Amino acid sequence: MTKIKALPEPTLRRIPKYIHLLMQMKKQGVVHVSSATIADELGLDSIQVRKDLSLAGMVGKPKVGFDMTELVEGLMNILNWGNLKEAFLAGAGNLGEAILGYKKFNDYGLNIVAAFDNDESKIGKKIYGIEILPIEKIANMIKRMHIKIGVITAPPEHAQEVANLMIEGGIWAIWNFAPVHLKIPEDIILENVQLSHSLSALTYKLAEKIKTNDYKIPN
């Protein structure tokens, strides 16, 4: 395998889009695909697609495009999908439950094997077959089970605390859904999902749009 240097962040964020599209096309029996087709489908530029794929170490053939199977597998490989990693989730509220229920994450390498909460009434119960344990145990269990990924769906006021416990246990990566800025050591991987941030971008753009269209309010 050719050595690939770390992918630029924007490229990294486009790769899952490619994979999704390609899996879909593959299911429909397509065996070759050109950068132009991918670009078209995703509303991107074909040059950019080619660049991304090239950065990812994929090679195509002139006049033919890329081999579908090779491409899907190559990209999935890069993202390390298919290499299932066990994870713990902390915070069995609404959002936590939604995530536990979303089995699709298995396809992306995430296998949540236990959930933790501080609410007595929840402990011992099972959600989608996953047992809820007292939060005090999380550090020890991370250590014992060599868990690498922690998912934080706790309320904001407890998120830092939970992160600290995970770090204490020796976690390697945190997928954080709490709307706070976690302070964690540099060498720990942190991915934030801040729904409110995404929503902000939307409301900002909507406000802009309303401003420019305001001379004529559509009725």
Added chain:
Amino acid sequence: MTKIKALPEPTLRRIPKYIHLLMQMKKQGVVHVSSATIADELGLDSIQVRKDLSLAGMVGKPKVGFDMTELVEGLMNILNWGNLKEAFLAGAGNLGEAILGYKKFNDYGLNIVAAFDNDESKIGKKIYGIEILPIEKIANMIKRMHIKIGVITAPPEHAQEVANLMIEGGIWAIWNFAPVHLKIPEDIILENVQLSHSLSALTYKLAEKIKTNDYKIPN
């Protein structure tokens, strides 16, 4: 008010972080804040913070920094928080329910007033006080009620269909949680929340890290 041109996307995505931090500091009684402090707290560069704030039209004073109240209000204003917009949600599954339950979105200008689903058994029920209606009605109701924001939490195989209905009704902005690439007219605002993409970034980085640390697996 000074005229502000459209903010760069990266700046736009940092503004909510500023707001969160600032609201927290304000609660603790802080009345002035410097770009350096903000940068420190969020792990950013003070120059970048100053640049962002300047783009947002905020002005500070040498030796003092920025007035906390002015700053928070100014930024919130830009994102149009506090100006509540009514929205419809389509897809009352796990994730939809989690979002309906997360009342905090009100703080960010989103007020979900009705949910829609195609599951007979759900229709007529209420989740967190929000009624679930048959999906067939969504286009008409968007039209009648002048709804501007649609939230899609439907399963991927129905997402495009749902988007089409929303567009038919005259929606202005779509907040999409379904893991598909929606094809919509250019003038409609689209914000995607692709949890799997965020997860991909995490697993990629984790794989990188494991690769580099592999010579000595920590035990």
Added chain:
DNA sequence: AACCTATCGATATATTTTTATCGATATAAA
């Protein structure tokens, strides 16, 4: 009052990311 210093904000530079250009090549058609 004169000086010192934290901090801003303007301008300049560097880096990253996107987009453009174009020669090379695999396949199909003439």
Added chain:
DNA sequence: TTTATATCGATAAAAATATATCGATAGGTT
């Protein structure tokens, strides 16, 4: 076989974003 063309991939240019530099100024200190 020769020619035509779709498509790649390398290189170059442009645009966007982040970082650095530095003079100006508010407010405290001597």
